[in-house]
Amino acid sequence: MENLPKNYDPNKVENKWYDYWMENDFFKAKVDYDKEPFSIVMPPPNVTGQLHMGHALDNTLQDIITRWKRMKGHSALWLPGTDHASIATEVKVVDKLRNEGIDKDEIGREGFLEKAWEWKDEYGGRITNQLKKMGSSCDWSRERFTLDEGCSEAVTEVFIQLYEKGLIYQGDYIVNWCPSCHTTLSDVEVEHEEHEGKLYYMKYPIKDSDDFITVATTRPETMLGDTAIAVDPSDDRYKDLVGKTVILPLMDREIPIVADRFVDSEFGTGMVKVTPAHDPNDFEIGERNDLDLIKVIDEDAKMTEVTGKYAGMDRYECREKVIEDLKEEGLFIKTEEHIHSVGQCYRCDTVIEPLVSKQWFVKMEPLAKPAIEAVKNGDIKFIPERFSKVYLNWMENIKDWCISRQLWWGHRIPVWYCEDCGEVIVSRTEPDQCPECKSSSLKQEEDVLDTWFSSALWPFSTLGWPNDTDDLNYFYPTDVLVTGRDIIFFWVARMIFMGLEFMDEPPFSDVYVHGLIRDAQGRKMSKSLGNGIDPIEVIEEFGADALRFTLITGNTPGNDMRFREERLEASRNFANKIWNAARFILMNVDDFDYNSTNFKDLKLNLADKWMLSRTNEVTKKIDKTLENYNFGEMSKSLYDFIWNEYCDWYIEILKERFYQDQDLKAKETAQYMGLKILGDILKLLHPVMPMITEEIWHKLPISEKSLMISDWPEYEENEVDKDSESKMNTIMSVIKSVRNIRNEMKVDPGRKIEAILLSDKTEILESGESYLKNLANIDNLRITKTLKNRPQPSSTSIVEGVEVILPLEGMVDIDKELKRLNNELEDVKYEIKRAKGKLSNDGFVNNAPEELVEGEKQKVKEYEAKKEKLQERIEQMKLN
RNA sequence: GUGGGUAUAGCUCAGUUGGUCAGAGUGCUACGUUGACAUCGUAGAGGCCAGUGGUUCGAAUCCACUUACCCACACCA
DSSP states (O other), X not given: OOOOOSSOOGGGTHHHHHHHHHHTTTTOOOOOTTSOEEEEEOOOOBTTOOOOHHHHHHHHHHHHHHHHHHHTTOEEEEEOEEBOOHHHHHHHHHHHHHHTTOOHHHHXXXXXXXXXXXXXXXXXXXXXXXXXXTTOOOOGGGOEETTSXXXXXXXXXXXXXXXXXXXXXXXXXXXXXXXXXXXXXXXXGEEEEEEXXXXXXXXXXXXXXXXXXXXXXXXXXXXXXXXXEEEOTTOGGGGGGTTOEEEETTTTEEEEEEEOTTXXXXXXXXXXXXXXXXXXXXXXXXXXXXXXXXXXXXTTSBBOGGGGGGTTOBHHHHHHHHHHHHHHTTOEEEEEEEEEEEEEETTXXXXXXXXXXXXXXXXXXXXXXXXXXXXXXTSSEEESTHHHHHHHHHHHTOOOEEOEESOSSSOBOSEEEETTTOOEEEOSSOOSSOTTTOOOOEEEOOOEEOHXXXXXXXXXXXXXXTSOOHHHHHHOSEEEEEEEGGGIIIIIHHHHHHHHHHHSSOSEEEEEEEOOEEOTTSOBOOTTTTOOOOHHHHXXXXXXXXXXXXXXXXXOTTOOEEOOHHHHHHHHHHHHHHHHHHHHHHHTOTTOOSTTOOGGGOOOOHHHHHHHHHHHHHHHHHHHHHHTTOHHHHHHHHHIIIIIIIIIIIIHHHHHHHHSOXXXXXXXXXXXXXXXXXXHHHHHHTTTSHHHHHHHHTTSTTOSSOGGGSOOOOOOGGGOOHHHHHHHHHHHHHHHHHXXXXXXXXXXXXXXXXXXXXXXXXXXXXXXXXXXXXXXXXXXXEEESOOSSOOSSOEEEEETTEEEEEOOTTTOOHHHHHHHHHHHXXXXXXXXXXXXXXXXXXXXXXXXXXXXXXXXXXXXXHHHHHHHHHHHHHHHHHHO
């Protein structure tokens, strides 16, 4: 057999296996009622986006779960797809067109959409190809796009059904307007950021009086649209003013003073200027007090005609001018520094302008109710649990959802208006005539839907809804949703209420929320900081397996993680370690026929039994950690087991049977076991590191079948062999102890030494005699229950009831040895004191579990014995 | 303002329901080329588990408060 190269090179391996899996349709999930279904829908990345570390983590986690379930015999579906990302994509396409000198409005809706689809076709495959590089085992035959035919059908259907139920309505309300994207935004699409701003104080003259009232504002330009002054109804200072009229400066408009509960008498002057057309709170005050609505700022954030001399000015330019003019009229009082948060567009950061306009809304209260209940009653579980609080808090205070967007790239609202009688027609297909007046002069609603409207349907629209499909019956509801905490509101919450409304079942039972991947300094990775790490570059340097392993190691649910190169190196080294373990095994099984060897004929020794037992236990551990989404613990268990147990101990122990003269049966057993355990390790590791494990698997003479569709190891309780584990532990402790002394006494590592093991456990030690000799480099080993003449000088240590005596003539430094023994003695004394303290405590003895008390008693016994021996040795040392 | 998170070896982080839990990686020290691996091996040093108080027989783990940093949501005239 050809030897493997010394170092593992992922670049030579990874792509090969992805192609192999694809060619064999291994990712394709079948509707198979003999199997238990398992399904995950992938959070659809923006179709023209690029893979970032967040995606990498998200998809690694999903792939791990999917691969694991698949190997465990489920019909596992991981359904991939992309999101049309209405606003984000439109912004990019508009930018591109602008660079080409094309204006969006010039080419019109049709022309623009053509360009947008071109853009989608150009970049649409990029992120999915990047996901493939990650090794993601998604069923690409079921790949979906939120703007494809099926998803669009689902969107229309949902819109119409909600409309018919009275849950979608149209109305004039104040909405968040982005003057740059030229569209409305939902509340969650507005990001609030603290800004150092100014608070301007100004005077409004009271009509028929020489008095003034004082108001303060952060946006003086809005005063042009003021239609009232409001005060706290319980504020005694201004009781007499309510009902009076003030003259709005600059505009010379008479506006009333009203009392409204919104006003906080403690803040500012206790008087608020009310601009119903440009502030959400003022809008509500206006509703309550029946105030006029005067729009002074337009969709471009410029002043409207009604502002007279200010018309056409930019809002900020107008602000300066207003202040200037007020000063001139002696109505300006002062400016104060003021920190306040400013709403900005989540896509372009432009400051939001609240505007009143006619929009479409989803009535949230009836939808939120069951969505709250589903989480409260445990039908949907958040991991970690604390996010259910975040979710509930939002759901319980939810406002109606503005779903119309003044964009073109998206699902056009299925509504037509009759141009003759004004009838609103909501229809699945384009109507020919108005049902009321039979006019054929119909015009479709220009607006499209919020991009999250279609993603909210993702768990069932992708499975075929509104059609009654096998996929839908079999795979819905999905099992777990894996996502970052930033889209709980945008997406998770909306999927939940839509799923409940249209499928009568929550779309998933578990929501696993992972944290952010930050840079090495703990900062958020962002484009503007330029501190993002490109997963693809990482894959090219370290391999996708190493990246995947890095992303889950030490990661805990919901917590952020810093990403540093050293951790990638550690993962790469781990891959290399496994590679070399396989290399070693393969170098020694040339003459061995695995498949015609019967396990029952093997001659298992202590280490074999120990290894089998440990493998079995680790299998259980991996299952349990994955069951609970403890990916960090899972990777640590694998790492420790593979490196510290299989490689450091088991392989070292196999060597004696490979290299030293043995009977054939012993060698065959070693060959079989080395391969078998390696095979199991590859299986357990496969969900995390699919490529390297598949590569090695195909080099092993175990099976022709692909590793990814092989059977997951089964945990067998009766195969746990605690007795062998305990024996091995004793032997390993003795070996470590000998190595320790050798190191301290500076014995030449290559030198074979003599050792005496004095203990009652002779049987155990004898069963590990060869391990002791080989791994501690002992040539003359004596295992005995009694010892009459102690060799002098010698170095001693006591572990696990075994007195390890190394007669190191000419090498023992008496002072050093004394010091060592005394240190050991101190430790023992401390332990005895601790254990005895516990045992002398009645509370402990009476309340603690019996085995624990028993354990402490045992400990005291052991340590007392050890103490005695140590003291003996110290005395002897002193005599010499 | 409301809610939440984090504080554990020099650094980055684990520690599942309170009882061998004081851990890992990396870094550091000493030694090491016996045919898997120097992307390695062996051994070692390092922490009052943020502080205070409480519950308990027993607390890194539960409770309260304090301090420091972070996040979300709300308000901001």
